[in-house]
Amino acid sequence: MVPPLLSRPRETELVVVGASAGAVDALGELLPALPADARVPFVVVVHVPPSKPSLLVDLFSSKCALAVRQPFDKQPIEPGVWIAAPDYHLLVERDRTFAVSIDEPVNYSRPSIDVLFESAAVVYGRALAAVVLTGASRDGAAGARKVRAEGGLVLVQDPSEAEVDVMPRAAIEESTPELVAPLAQLAQALRDISRGRP
Numbered sequence: 243m244v245p246p247l248l249s250r251p252r253e254t255e256l257v258v259v260g261a262s263a264g265a266v267d268a269l270g271e272l273l274p275a276l277p278a279d280a281r282v283p284f285v286v287v288v289h290v291p292p293s294k295p296s297l298l299v300d301l302f303s304s305k306c307a308l309a310v311r312q313p314f315d316k317q318p319i320e321p322g323v324w325i326a327a328p329d330y331h332l333l334v335e336r337d338r339t340f341a342v343s344i345d346e347p348v349n350y351s352r353p354s355i356d357v358l359f360e361s362a363a364v365v366y367g368r369a370l371a372a373v374v375l376t377g378a379s380r381d382g383a384a385g386a387r388k389v390r391a392e393g394g395l396v397l398v399q400d401p402s403e404a405e406v407d408v409m410p411r412a413a414i415e416e417s418t419p420e421l422v423a424p425l426a427q428l429a430q431a432l433r434d435i436s437r438g439r440p
Contacts, residue, residue: 253369253438254282254369254370254371254395254435254438255282255366255369255370256282256283256285256319256334256362256366256369256370256371257282257283257284257285257370257371257372257373257432257435257436258284258285258286258287258358258359258362258370258371258372258373258389259272259284259285259286259287259372259373259375260286260287260288260355260358260359260372260373260374260375260377260381260382260385260409261286261287261288261289261374261375261376261377261409262288262289262351262355262376262377262378262379262381262406262409263289263376263377263378263405263406264375264376264377264404264405264406265288265289265375265376265377266298266301267376267405268375268376268399268404268405268425269286269288269298269302269375270302270305271425271426271429272373272375272425272428272429272432273286273302273305273306273308273310273323274302274305274306274307275429275430275432275433276306276307276308276323276432276433276436277307277433277436277437278307278308279437280308280321280322280436280437281321281436281437281438282321282435282436282438283319283320283321283322283323283324284308284322284323284324284432284436285313285319285324285326285332285334285358285362286298286323286324286325286326287326287332287353287354287355287358288325288326288353289351289353289377289379289381290328291328292328292329292352294328295328296312296325296327296328298325299311299312299325302323302325306323308321308322308323309322309323310322310323310324310325311323311324311325312324312325312326312327313326313327313332313340313342314340314342315340315341315342316335316339316340316341317339317340318338318339319334319338319339319340324340326353326358327342327353328353329344329352329353330342330343330344330352330353331343331344331345331348331352331353331354331357331358332353332357332358333357333358333361333362334358334361334362334364334365334366335361335365336364336365338365341361343357345357348381349379349380349381350379350381351379351381354381355374355381355382355385356381356382356383356384356385357385358385359372359382359384359385359386359388359389360384360385360388362389363385363388363389363391363392363394364388364392366392366394367392367393367394368392368393368394369394370389370392370394370395371394371395371396371397371435372385372386372389372394372395372396372397373396373397373398373399373428373432374386374396374397374398374399374409374410374413374419375399375404375409375410376399376404376405376406376407376409376410377404377406377408377409377410378406378408378409379408379409379412380408380409380412381409382409382412382413383409383412383413383415383416383417384416386398386413386416386417386419387416387417389417390417390418390419395420395421396413396417396418396419396420396421397419397420397421397422397423397428397431397432398410398413398414398417398419398421398422398423399422399423399424399425399428400422400423400424401414401422403424403425410422
């Protein structure tokens with residue numbers, strides 16, 4: 243039995259999102275649903291080939307009410323959608339800026355979802371929400387566990403709906419999420435979070 247999202251009211255200050263295989267379709271339902279007045283930054287890691295430039299910023303810029311950008315090192319974390327660059331880990335620093343790293347891949351991936359989630363959990367604690375979407379690896383599971391350990395929320399796409407269910411199933415096993423739901427329900431939850439609702 244998954245506890246309801248409102249079981250532990252808190253105001254979220256940052257949302258981190260991880261996705262892999264099937265990411266474009268899943269994010270295509272979530273990100274355009276976010277309102278233009280969203281007060282919360284959304285930081286997204288997608289597994290993309292390191293040898294090719296990412297087209298995700300251009301793709302979602304035309305579909306989203308929020309500004310969609312690729313963060314650079316030491317950039318302050320502000321409201322909007324931030325999509326990690328290919329072949330660089332993306333981390334959150336204690337002064338609430340971004341850091342990028344060329345450390346070794348984690349779970350065969352750079353950027354790694356775990357690296358983002360774990361760094362953000364240390365900084366934001368209960369004020370963090372993490373979202374795990376479709377994907378074919380266990381990346382994100384350890385990060386989701388860390389988010390829960392630090393008091394944050396974990397939301398996971400219903401594996402039965404995911405294009406590839408390995409990643410959401412791993413996150414459920416590792417972290418006991420607050421919410422496991424189809425994309426439409428996740429979108430509503432993220433709209434509420436983005437406006438500062440508990």
